[in-house]
Amino acid sequence: MKVVKFGGSSLATGSQVQKVLDIIQADEDRRIVVVSAPGKRFDGDIKVTDLLKSYADQTIAGADTTEILMTILARYQEIAAHFLLEDDVIISQIKQQLIHLNRVHYPSFDHLYAAFMGHGELLNAQLIAAVMQKKGLPATFVSPAELGITVTGSPRSARLDQESYHAISNYQIDDSRLLIIPGFIAYTNDGYAATFSRGGSDITGAILARGFHADLYENFTDVSAIYTVNPKIVPHPQSISEMTYREMRELSYAGFAVFHDEAIIPVIEANIPINVKNTNDPQTPGTMIMPNHAVNPSNPVTGIANDNRFAALYLHRYLLNREVGFTLKILQILATYNVSYEHMPSGIDDMTIIFDKAQLTPEIKAHISHDIYATIAPDELEWLDDYAIIMIVGEGMQQHIGTFSKITAALSEAGINLPMINQGASQISTMIGVPVDRMNEAVHVIYHAVF
Amino acid sequence: MKVVKFGGSSLATGSQVQKVLDIIQADEDRRIVVVSAPGKRFDGDIKVTDLLKSYADQTIAGADTTEILMTILARYQEIAAHFLLEDDVIISQIKQQLIHLNRVHYPSFDHLYAAFMGHGELLNAQLIAAVMQKKGLPATFVSPAELGITVTGSPRSARLDQESYHAISNYQIDDSRLLIIPGFIAYTNDGYAATFSRGGSDITGAILARGFHADLYENFTDVSAIYTVNPKIVPHPQSISEMTYREMRELSYAGFAVFHDEAIIPVIEANIPINVKNTNDPQTPGTMIMPNHAVNPSNPVTGIANDNRFAALYLHRYLLNREVGFTLKILQILATYNVSYEHMPSGIDDMTIIFDKAQLTPEIKAHISHDIYATIAPDELEWLDDYAIIMIVGEGMQQHIGTFSKITAALSEAGINLPMINQGASQISTMIGVPVDRMNEAVHVIYHAVF
Numbered sequence: 001m002k003v004v005k006f007g008g009s010s011l012a013t014g015s016q017v018q019k020v021l022d023i024i025q026a027d028e029d030r031r032i033v034v035v036s037a038p039g040k041r042f043d044g045d046i047k048v049t050d051l052l053k054s055y056a057d058q059t060i061a062g063a064d065t066t067e068i069l070m071t072i073l074a075r076y077q078e079i080a081a082h083f084l085l086e087d088d089v090i091i092s093q094i095k096q097q098l099i100h101l102n103r104v105h106y107p108s109f110d111h112l113y114a115a116f117m118g119h120g121e122l123l124n125a126q127l128i129a130a131v132m133q134k135k136g137l138p139a140t141f142v143s144p145a146e147l148g149i150t151v152t153g154s155p156r157s158a159r160l161d162q163e164s165y166h167a168i169s170n171y172q173i174d175d176s177r178l179l180i181i182p183g184f185i186a187y188t189n190d191g192y193a194a195t196f197s198r199g200g201s202d203i204t205g206a207i208l209a210r211g212f213h214a215d216l217y218e219n220f221t222d223v224s225a226i227y228t229v230n231p232k233i234v235p236h237p238q239s240i241s242e243m244t245y246r247e248m249r250e251l252s253y254a255g256f257a258v259f260h261d262e263a264i265i266p267v268i269e270a271n272i273p274i275n276v277k278n279t280n281d282p283q284t285p286g287t288m289i290m291p292n293h294a295v296n297p298s299n300p301v302t303g304i305a306n307d308n309r310f311a312a313l314y315l316h317r318y319l320l321n322r323e324v325g326f327t328l329k330i331l332q333i334l335a336t337y338n339v340s341y342e343h344m345p346s347g348i349d350d351m352t353i354i355f356d357k358a359q360l361t362p363e364i365k366a367h368i369s370h371d372i373y374a375t376i377a378p379d380e381l382e383w384l385d386d387y388a389i390i391m392i393v394g395e396g397m398q399q400h401i402g403t404f405s406k407i408t409a410a411l412s413e414a415g416i417n418l419p420m421i422n423q424g425a426s427q428i429s430t431m432i433g434v435p436v437d438r439m440n441e442a443v444h445v446i447y448h449a450v451f
Numbered sequence: 452m453k454v455v456k457f458g459g460s461s462l463a464t465g466s467q468v469q470k471v472l473d474i475i476q477a478d479e480d481r482r483i484v485v486v487s488a489p490g491k492r493f494d495g496d497i498k499v500t501d502l503l504k505s506y507a508d509q510t511i512a513g514a515d516t517t518e519i520l521m522t523i524l525a526r527y528q529e530i531a532a533h534f535l536l537e538d539d540v541i542i543s544q545i546k547q548q549l550i551h552l553n554r555v556h557y558p559s560f561d562h563l564y565a566a567f568m569g570h571g572e573l574l575n576a577q578l579i580a581a582v583m584q585k586k587g588l589p590a591t592f593v594s595p596a597e598l599g600i601t602v603t604g605s606p607r608s609a610r611l612d613q614e615s616y617h618a619i620s621n622y623q624i625d626d627s628r629l630l631i632i633p634g635f636i637a638y639t640n641d642g643y644a645a646t647f648s649r650g651g652s653d654i655t656g657a658i659l660a661r662g663f664h665a666d667l668y669e670n671f672t673d674v675s676a677i678y679t680v681n682p683k684i685v686p687h688p689q690s691i692s693e694m695t696y697r698e699m700r701e702l703s704y705a706g707f708a709v710f711h712d713e714a715i716i717p718v719i720e721a722n723i724p725i726n727v728k729n730t731n732d733p734q735t736p737g738t739m740i741m742p743n744h745a746v747n748p749s750n751p752v753t754g755i756a757n758d759n760r761f762a763a764l765y766l767h768r769y770l771l772n773r774e775v776g777f778t779l780k781i782l783q784i785l786a787t788y789n790v791s792y793e794h795m796p797s798g799i800d801d802m803t804i805i806f807d808k809a810q811l812t813p814e815i816k817a818h819i820s821h822d823i824y825a826t827i828a829p830d831e832l833e834w835l836d837d838y839a840i841i842m843i844v845g846e847g848m849q850q851h852i853g854t855f856s857k858i859t860a861a862l863s864e865a866g867i868n869l870p871m872i873n874q875g876a877s878q879i880s881t882m883i884g885v886p887v888d889r890m891n892e893a894v895h896v897i898y899h900a901v902f
Contacts, residue, residue, distance in 0.1 A: 249800065250798070250799055262770065265769060318716060325786050325791075327778075327795070331779040335776050340776075344795055345794075345875060345876035346794050346795065346876050347701070348700060349697075349700065350876055350877050350878065352876055398868060401862055402863040404872075405856070405859040405863040408855055408859050409859075411852055412853040412855075417850055417851075418849075418874065418875065419875045421855075421874035422873060423869065423873075424796060424869065424884060425801055425871075426800075427798075427801065429798065431798075
């Protein structure tokens with residue numbers, strides 16, 4: 001049995017939804033269907049989730065919400081019309097739920113936003129189920145609450161209650177039914193709507209794959225495979241046919257946008273393979289993500305990711321690494337400001353702390369500098385505001401210094417210095433730092449050296 | 452004005468001491484002379500400092516110390532005899548001081564050992580001053596106490612009281628006098644003898660160079676220069692003519708035995724250059740260690756050091772680096788057992804903590820493992836007992852990826868994988884980890900790739 005998740009672009013229009021129906025009907029193992037909210041129909045279009053956010057904004061502002069509500073409804077009507085359902089009861093049900101959203105009392109703005117934005121998926125799942133029923137398919141809309149999925153934590157960054165897996169596995173499914181389930185949204189024990197953080201529908205799919213003990217988690221999106229490198233940097237790159245969970249995690253960490261890396265943890269825990277496929281090209285096998293794969297002895301590199309979301313703090317002090325507790329003091333300072341670090345390469349008298357830039361405001365940086373001066377009195381302290389990282393990922397990278405040597409030779413020939421190389425911390429990747437302004441060039445050079 | 456320090460092998464015999472006298476007379480700027488205890492005269496010989504340790508052991512055991520005392524005295528007599536001073540008052544003065552050592556009450560065994568072992572230098576300085584006077588040189592023995600040097604802390608690992616620099620600079624010196632000062636030993640404010648830790652005479656020399664505002668600190672030993680690599684691994688290696696303080700520190704950290712790296716901190720602080728020279732070959736210019744030197748554009752590498760004194764702890768847990776406070780917890784555990792770490796390269800879900808093996812007993816490792824399991828529950832925890840590090844050091848290394856590329860190509864050709872590469876943490880070196888059993892081979896390969 002397969003859990004199948006469709007992304008927003010796969011459900012943006014009626015003709016896209018028709019492709020989804022064809023895909024579901026082509027394989028009778030596809031019985032648990034997770035849907036996103038309707039995505040962009042064209043470049044510059046607004047996703048339904050973002051329309052719902054505007055609706056929430058206007059509701060909070062006490063503005064007239066008639067127009068935004070009609071704009072949202074029109075997106076569902078357009079899909080319904082494709083299947084001659086525009087006058088069906090489903091449209092009035094969707095309208096009623098949209099209107100109801102701004103008549104409810106919410107404990108906080110976060111609760112309000114979660115409820116509004118999660119409705120993109122919720123209403124779309126209802127619509128797709130109605131479309132399927134119209135087509136004679138045995139489809140049933142099922143709410144996450146009916147499945148026993150409960151969440152805790154912040155309403156817009158909910159955490160799964162681990163009991164949910166037990167509840168899901170007790171939910172009766174049979175071969176004759178198709179379950180249509182909204183992604184992204186889930187409910188607390190108190191019955192409040194909440195949403196998962198980034199990558200929300202992917203998380204729902206992964207949770208259901210694990211809960212239902214699926215054989216495969218199919219994730220349909222709008223690319224035919226995961227590429228070995230960002231196609232915006234290297235045009236028409238090779239695609240990846242197989243990769244391991246760990247490779248996926250490392251690539252995703254360093255900028256691969258296919259999955260938010262946390263989304264796949266439930267399937268990793270259950271050892272369920274993931275197949276990334278293209279709704280617009282379902283015959284192409286796509287990319288399999290699985291516990292293990294054979295290493296190509298001539299090239300162990302699976303992918304090259306890059307990201308410039310980092311900043312670094314360089315510290316220098318004599319005998320820095322002789323002092324038990326030096327790093328401890330620094331981490332205590334970071335913890336005070338709730339800042340986590342990404343990496344902390346150290347020399348004898350030097351240490352560089354690499355952060356996700358998003359965590360650092362000028363105030364936080366000033367506080368950290370102040371506290372480090374007061375506590376540790378470094379000889380030097382310097383912030384590097386832009387720090388680009390390239391990750392070369394592949395199971396078996398470590399057993400292939402030849403590959404690494406090819407990469408450094410190519411970078412040397414291109415005259416690109418590497419302010420940082422971190423290999424061996426992860427067993428399957430090498431992380432290199434490059435000057436931000438040469439990041440894209442370095443990615444090119446590495447890609448052509450390796451593939 | 453120059454501070455000149457002579458090591459134990461330069462003072463092991465009368466004929467060696469003659470070389471020292473010649474060196475001092477050859478340059479009238481050499482006016483502050485720091486002496487070690489007589490060292491080994493031949494392979495398998497016992498240094499006077501080690502004889503004094505045996506004397507201390509026997510004193511504590513209440514054994515008959517006549518023979519050890521005579522053995523020690525004989526070393527000084529042998530030197531004195533070379534200068535026809537064997538019946539001089541200086542020999543009876545040395546004997547009296549040696550006998551007096553075991554008639555004193557010491558506050559602790561540490562105080563006792565410090566007093567006994569520090570006398571190797573103390574008595575030698577007195578003897579050398581007497582020899583010089585006999586030769587008509589204007590030499591005066593000066594005790595560290597007379598110079599105003601005071602120390603605190605553990606008697607066998609004393610720390611300089613920073614007031615000492617002020618006292619030294621106030622000590623009257625004039626062009627007509629030669630001061631002969633014992634290395635290694637110094638006194639607390641209470642008048643107890645104490646010794647510096649490893650590299651003790653080097654530290655005394657460095658302190659005096661700073662205190663007297665010397666133009667140069669000459670360090671005479673038994674090699675004509677610092678070599679670019681360990682000559683026990685690569686026979687007849689190139690020597691280093693110039694290196695910076697930072698290069699010295701990094702090489703010394705990773706196994707270069709010329710200086711204990713902490714010894715040179717006083718001269719670094721005062722920007723005084725160090726000249727390492729050979730007592731047996733004083734015409735050879737030796738190695739200059741100084742604040743800066745010009746980088747050779749064709750090869751920025753100054754030296755290659757290697758050391759296998761490390762052990763590593765590998766940890767793996769999903770989302771390890773997302774958790775504010777994860778590393779903090781680990782460091783708190785290490786601090787509990789007073790263990791410091793050397794480096795901590797990290798991936799996304801992985802972290803390797805590299806330790807100086809000397810700190811780790813099986814008990815401490817078991818405690819650390821236990822506490823980490825209890826606190827952090829890693830998915831994997833593995834100790835790597837032998838971890839070899841090779842440091843490739845050179846100002847400008849980072850601007851020369853071509854050099855790094857040559858190194859990795861050569862290692863690749865030799866089939867040597869690198870479990871760890873850490874570049875960019877230090878701005879002047881690249882640290883690589885290699886399997887212990889291939890360390891020497893890797894050093895060879897790197898040396899021949901670079902030099």
